[in-house]
Amino acid sequence: MRNKYPVGSGLLLLLLGGAIGYGIGLGIDMLISGTLNYSGSVASAFALLLAVSSFFFGVFGYRGITRGLVWQVLGTLIGGFFVTGIRALMGLDLFGSFFFTEPAWVFGAFSGVISFLFGVGVVSDWMKWARGIDTPEHHEDVPTWEKYLGVSLDHKVIGIQYTVTALVLISVGGLFALIFRTELAASQLQFLTTTFKLFNQNGPQIYNSLMSLHGMIMIVSILLGISGIMNYVIPLLLGAHDMAFPRMNAFAFWIAVPATVLLLMSLVLGGFDTGWTGYPPLSARAPVGVQMFFLGVISAGWSSILGSLNIIATIVRMRAKGMNAMRMPIFMWASIATSIIALTATQLIGLSFQLVMFQRLFGMGFFDPAKGGNPVLFQHLFWFYSHPAVYVFVLPGLGIISELLPVFVRKPLFGYRWVAMSSLGIALVGFLVWAHHMFTSGMNEYLRVPFMYSTLLVAVPTGVKFFSWVATLWGGKITTPTPMLFVLGAIVVFLLGGLTGPPNATVSTDLHLHDTYFIVGHFHDTIFGGFVFPFFAALYYWFPKATGRRMNEFWGKVHFWLMTPSFFVLTFGMMRVGLLGMRRRIVDYDPALGFDLSHLVMTIAGYLIGISVLIFIINLVHSMKNGEKAEGNVWNSRSPEWQVPSPMPAHNYAVPFEVVGEPYDYGLPGSKYVQFIDAPEHVAHPEIAGHSEMKTHQSWGQEQNDTHTR
Amino acid sequence: MIHIQDKKSMLGQGILIFIYLAVLTGLEFFVAISFNSVPLLVVVALVKAALVLYYYMHVHKLNAESPDEDEDSYDYKTGTNRLGLWLFLISDSFVFAGLMVVRINLLGLTRPHLDQTLGLLVTAVLLVSSFFMNRGETLMHGGDRKGFLTNTMITFGLGLAFLIGVVFVEWPNAISEGVTPSSGAQGAAFFMMTGMHAFHVLTGLIFLLVVLVNGRRGVYDQQNYPVEAVAVYWHFIDVVWIFFYPALYLIGALT
Amino acid sequence: MRHFIIVGILVIVISILTYIGLAAIGLMPLAASAQAGPIDWLWNLEVMTISFLFALIVVPMAYSLVVFRRKQGDTTDAEHIEGNTNLEITWTIVPLFIVMVFAYLGAGNLAEIRRVDPQAMVVNVTGLQWAWTFEYPAYGVVANELHVPEGQQVLLQMTSNDVLHSFWVPEFRVKQDLVPGRLTELRFTPTVPGSYKVRCAEICGTSHAYMEAPVIVSAQADFDAWMIDQVALAEEAAATPEGRGRALVAANGCVACHSVNGAAGIGPTWFGLFGRQERLTDGSVITADDAYIHESIKAPQAKIVAGFENQLMPAYKFTDEQITDIVSYIKTLK
């Protein structure tokens, strides 16, 4: 079925589905609680689910993602009722204040995720394999937006799917931020008051839920964002026709979608007031929403584990001829370092949340002092992931900076080897510093000083990068199109974030800084400098590769010049009030502190950032169709993907290339990085017949294995 | 280390390693009941794990370069898959490491009241299953499909026995001893660790089943990486238990 | 060469200006404890370092952007420089040295602020959602305010009834979490008389923002005076049931959720509660009598007043006598 007005009908059905779901929800709520609760969770939950799935139905029909979402809804209900049925047999109470009881919700949500994966069809190949049937690696080359809404094995499609999802999540998370920033604009409670009611939460509770979700949604968006860039770019830079495990690649993306739905569900199902860190005992008492949050994070975690597995395997096994370690593009090193962390440490956040989940479900007393548990143990498990994770956020970003600088400076990356090693250095040291988040937590005193030493050590490899960047800029011939602007912005912003790290690391000063807005300022700087700015830079830079068109330069510059100053205002404000005594995670602050003005300014700055991002989104969408054509080597770069015309053909390089030089030898006369093996072609190549058959029989034992341990 | 290639001596090697493992397990048990020396138990566990990793899971195959460098050849892809599987196992082992940390932090040098004979029994069962798995794999590489099927069948049976032993015998048993999930840190740790491991055994069994069915169909007669994969995964589950068994049953004093 | 000299000068100028600017703003709040001294000293040193390093990176960047711009119509690449080993070693070693110095200073600093005074006055602090209680074992007094004499070290022995909290008085700098099921310690020596606020710094649920309590630092004499009437109050309160009830309420922080003046709160107000008709979540209406209040304290979830569905009140373990006292206190609230 072809649909002339996808978006229109989508939005229409969005409203329709939402209304119907809301009605159903109200009805059910009425039946069990006997009261009409217009802002209640049940109504909202149904509204949310039906609205989202019917939106995609309108856009796309009952295929791909739509099917997945519908199956997820059904799976959730079936799973929920299944448990409810069992409870009926055991004579336990059937319904809670959120319709299902907590165990029912947990099992339902879980089966919902599984159902989604089956519904969207990302596991069907593995199912075939399990039955001994071979499946070809179909790279459907249909030039239509529709392939992005269904399962595709093409790393370029998956990369774009990741990226778009990340942008949507940044928008949603940012929207949350803007909402709670508005409440913070002045002391006292303005609209999130104690009488305010939404999703069975009052104002302060909604604040906490929004704040916590802002944190986690943004973090998930980072994970998806970096996966997006890495997925799209890595095989191109390696000269591979795809990732090592295309099916697992698709799986890693698609499991992130139900994860997102779960995260949003958590807001609706009573929310949770724990912050993104979810420390017990608080998280052991929070409403059922926290369980959805846990499940969402665990699913997203699997996405990043499998994604990074794939990236390591790809970089190790699928490099072009002659691309030895020291001739890899620097971004490869960053990706490897990131992936090592994501592959291993991520399991620990999954585990820590799972333990709290089970503590709630089965009364297992891991973190419950009354049962001989230990609340501080959770923090150790949690930070063993979540500190290295912060380097997962930034390493690809720093890689992008190092990758793009030489192009716009027309000069080799200064000290390539050492920069490459510094990424690994950061990753490895990053594993040994987690307890710097726990200096006040009441952990064993003697741990504090060693962790101070290890933490400060990270400054060294990070510094190496900065000095190399400066040395690269020095004496170059610099041009500043939009991508370069964002690169430069990233360096300065990340420098600020980085330099505010050591004061947190020295224990005695951290006793003052811990859990204040100074920390909030610190990590917004690091995250923006290490992820957001480089992410935008990468999007502006590789957009022509993906579309054959350029993004509008003028609006790009507007985006930058609006976002950067407002961002400085935002974070300087945060640090300022933080030092003076502004705690984190508070819906309201003591007027006597006299922070009102600063907070008002911060809120305005936040809105300006929002607007700038909005401008970006519009520019992006608009340029896809109307941007000026750019099919050649737009940035006059040496790296292979720019040596073939844009947009990239479905099978990447029809003619394989060989690495014959250093990646960044700008200014070395006659030097070349890559050499196409038969006759350096510069035009699109016809598909080699039977190409896709050549790649059948992919790796099945291994992926088979992975599906089962899911 | 020399890697013996011909089938016969490979089988011989399998048996030899199994004997080592059995002896070490016995030693382990003896050490535990006579003089409970934690360092010694740790060493024994490490040795056992090393043996399995090297001879049953043959990690060395990781850097066995595939003869032809054509990226689309089955050999080359098999190399990639090996890497992928090992990466996955590394990732997975962090879960178990995490559980180990939980156990050490919460229980320290104490251990829950559990049925020692039962513990030893299931451990033995899992060990033997590993032996047959290795045998089955070796035979498959030697091109002997029937032998592969029978041995894998036995592996499956033993694996099932282990699962039943833990979930349907040991758990009720522990509960009757007063060690329940909600009884306290000990119970929590015990059920979480055995539960997580049992879950992996379950997935292993499913994977074994798949390989059995396809093996009967003759899917793997030339290209039999999946057999190697299932074997490696199965041995991995065994390695985990090599550490969990002493952690839960042997180390420390009863309380 | 010329370039290097200019940049060098600029770096120095900018870092000095940055530092002076930051110092002029005054980054830290009033320093009101002996511990604040060392902490602010280290912080100041870090601000200097940050100003310098920031200039060290940003100035050459900005300079290059101006001086090394691509000239109009120039399409050639820049000079081909791949790196410089000595330089790279330098900018690895020097930061390494700096951070090690900071780690060393940091360790000494930490030792200094944790110096133990055996004469320290002990206060037992309990945190609960969402209130602070301070017990002075030496005087047998329990209060919701922390009063401490100037110039004497205070040793807080802290624990929590429910979730994590964190004791923080910005003017004292130091901070320590309260962990249920264990005792954590915090030492500080107030130096500046005045009234401050302890602000809970670890998110602990709905009213985390409001989990604050007055901290009054006064001269020894005033402190003694305060302590004397506290003791007196405690004694006279102990005489009457409503007095005992009020004391219990104070000690357990009930007022954090239940206002005594009719104001809206986390829980239903106690003002005029006794004998009031309460509408419950199941729609039924009940009169708040002794039995009802007894039950609501012992098993808060048994009957929940409509509108307070998801405010989980912890169950309190009072004896019946104590509850009767509390009820008689509530009766006085109209």
Ligand code: HEA
């Ligand atoms: C996103 C990425 C990211 C990055 C890259 C960093 C980088 C660093 N972070 Fe940050 N951090 C976070 C994200 C990040 N952080 C988040 C999200 C939190 C809060 C979590 C929560 O509680 O919610 C946090 C919290 C946090 C804390 C806990 C604070 C508290 O809660 O009490 C600490 C304490 O040590 C810390 C330290 C550091 C250090 C030392 C670095 C270093 O890596 C910085 C290294 C870089 C430089 C130092 C600058 C460049 C170097 C030079 C120019 C060389 C010369 C420099 C020197 C000689 C010093 N961070």
Ligand code: HEA
């Ligand atoms: C990627 C990471 C990331 C990003 C980008 C941001 C972006 C922002 N953050 Fe946040 N933040 C975190 C990560 C991030 N944050 C984390 C991890 C925490 C800790 C949470 C915790 O304590 O647990 C936190 C906490 C946090 C706090 C502290 C809350 C508290 O402690 O009480 C504040 C307060 O000001 C804040 C503000 C902001 C603002 C104003 C932005 C602005 O940049 C936002 C700008 C707006 C947008 C980017 C959206 C723009 C798009 C649109 C408006 C289009 C809308 C259209 C559609 C929906 C289609 N953040």
Ligand code: CUA
């Ligand atoms: Cu108590 Cu926050």
Ligand SMILES: [Cu+2]
């Ligand atoms: Cu950290």
